[in-house]
Amino acid sequence: MDDAQGDLSDAATAPSNGSANFGARVADYLSLERNVSLASAAIFILGLGEELWKKFLPKYLEALGASAPIIGLFGTAEDFFDAIYQYPGGWLADRVGRRRAFLTLVTVAAAGYVVYLFSPSWPFLFLGLALVMAWQSMASPAIFAVIGDSLPRERRAMGFTLQSILKRVPVVIAPIAGGVLIARLGIAKGIHVALLITLIFAVATLLLVRKITLTARASESINIRGVWQTFHRVLKRLLVSDVIIRTCEGMTGVLTILYVTNVLHYNVAIYGSLVAIQMVTSIIVYIPAGKIADRIGRKPFVIATFLSFALFPLATIFASSFPLLVVAFVIGGLREIGEPSRKAMIVDFAREGLRARSGGLYYLVRSLSITPAAAVGGLLWKVAPEVPFVIAGVIGLIGTVVFALTVEERYAS
Numbered sequence: 001m002d003d004a005q006g007d008l009s010d011a012a013t014a015p016s017n018g019s020a021n022f023g024a025r026v027a028d029y030l031s032l033e034r035n036v037s038l039a040s041a042a043i044f045i046l047g048l049g050e051e052l053w054k055k056f057l058p059k060y061l062e063a064l065g066a067s068a069p070i071i072g073l074f075g076t077a078e079d080f081f082d083a084i085y086q087y088p089g090g091w092l093a094d095r096v097g098r099r100r101a102f103l104t105l106v107t108v109a110a111a112g113y114v115v116y117l118f119s120p121s122w123p124f125l126f127l128g129l130a131l132v133m134a135w136q137s138m139a140s141p142a143i144f145a146v147i148g149d150s151l152p153r154e155r156r157a158m159g160f161t162l163q164s165i166l167k168r169v170p171v172v173i174a175p176i177a178g179g180v181l182i183a184r185l186g187i188a189k190g191i192h193v194a195l196l197i198t199l200i201f202a203v204a205t206l207l208l209v210r211k212i213t214l215t216a217r218a219s220e221s222i223n224i225r226g227v228w229q230t231f232h233r234v235l236k237r238l239l240v241s242d243v244i245i246r247t248c249e250g251m252t253g254v255l256t257i258l259y260v261t262n263v264l265h266y267n268v269a270i271y272g273s274l275v276a277i278q279m280v281t282s283i284i285v286y287i288p289a290g291k292i293a294d295r296i297g298r299k300p301f302v303i304a305t306f307l308s309f310a311l312f313p314l315a316t317i318f319a320s321s322f323p324l325l326v327v328a329f330v331i332g333g334l335r336e337i338g339e340p341s342r343k344a345m346i347v348d349f350a351r352e353g354l355r356a357r358s359g360g361l362y363y364l365v366r367s368l369s370i371t372p373a374a375a376v377g378g379l380l381w382k383v384a385p386e387v388p389f390v391i392a393g394v395i396g397l398i399g400t401v402v403f404a405l406t407v408e409e410r411y412a413s
Contacts (some may be wrong), residue, residue: 090360281333310396
């Protein structure tokens with residue numbers, strides 16, 4: 001009788017054990033370490049809120065009385081904050097720990113949402129931007145550090161894959177919902193409702209990041225110059241090629257919509273669908289690319305990413321039909337195939353006590369270096385719309401070659 005009951009008990013628990021084992025295998029395959037999952041989920045939740053209104057901020061500025069030059073200045077201010085906030089975000093994460101840094105930055109960003117919500121005129125939005133960018137930029141080095149702290153070298157590309165997917169999914173779905181909301185309620189009221197939703201998401205994010213359990217690590221007392229001196233020569237070479245590649249991207253990034261709508265004469269809705277195709281392509285390739293990169297090495301995937309950056313502007317101007325334009329934007333989506341590998345390399349070569357600051361300094365140098373690219377692209381557009389795209393493609397190919405020749409395979413595995 002006891003044996004029969006034991007058999008029945010085993011039979012009853014077998015399905016649940018099987019489900020648990022399957023879940024464990026999936027978690028292992030995706031490198032779903034607890035702290036990495038929590039940080040990535042925080043990116044997803046707050047991103048879902050921000051993307052409801054982020055793309056519509058220029059219209060909100062206009063509704064509050066801002067002129068076109070002021071709206072352009074707002075975009076420049078966003079790029080500036082994105083650059084200068086990177087290193088302070090890394091310093092904070094190294095000094096007070098990852099969890100406290102996240103809690104601080106989400107709270108500061110939430111204060112920015114409140115400023116946006118109650119702004120009586122456009123100048124207040126610049127103050128709100130200074131606060132909101134605390135999450136968009138300052139949290140990035142902390143996320144790098146969480147992945148570096150939590151995962152071994154051979155699993156970091158998959159860790160960045162999860163983070164990248166959860167960062168981009170909101171970009172696909174939230175603007176659609178935000179657009180419907182604004183279309184029904186009007187610019188000001190629609191954005192106000194979207195901001196209220198984001199504040200609720202911010203509270204949920206705070207509750208989530210409180211569960212991060214990384215133990216505090218010893219933080220080295222060192223200034224920004226000292227951090228730069230700790231950079232491995234391979235990390236500096238990666239940075240040089242990355243600056244060249246991002247110059248290629250920056251030169252045409254804001255011009256692509258103008259080329260598609262003004263030169264090729266497709267409407268904005270068609271352009272939106274092309275961007276969706278690009279984003280979906282990125283999401284599809286992330287997981288297999290991240291998994292394979294952790295097994296065979298990072299270099300081939302970083303080369304593929306850099307090559308896609310170079311080919312995207314060229315494919316856009318050579319698209320003589322809509323199907324070819326779709327192919328161009330698929331190539332644009334493939335620019336992300338090696339992004340987890342590139343980010344993993346940054347973490348791999350950062351000293352343990354300086355992980356967040358190293359990531360912050362890397363992006364500070366990169367962002368400041370490419371700041372003039374968009375303005376140069378705009379000037380070249382006046383010569384002919386195709387000129388900045390051709391020059392960007394050539395610059396991208398140079399960046400690809402520089403990386404391929406200067407970074408040895410043994411340092412990218």
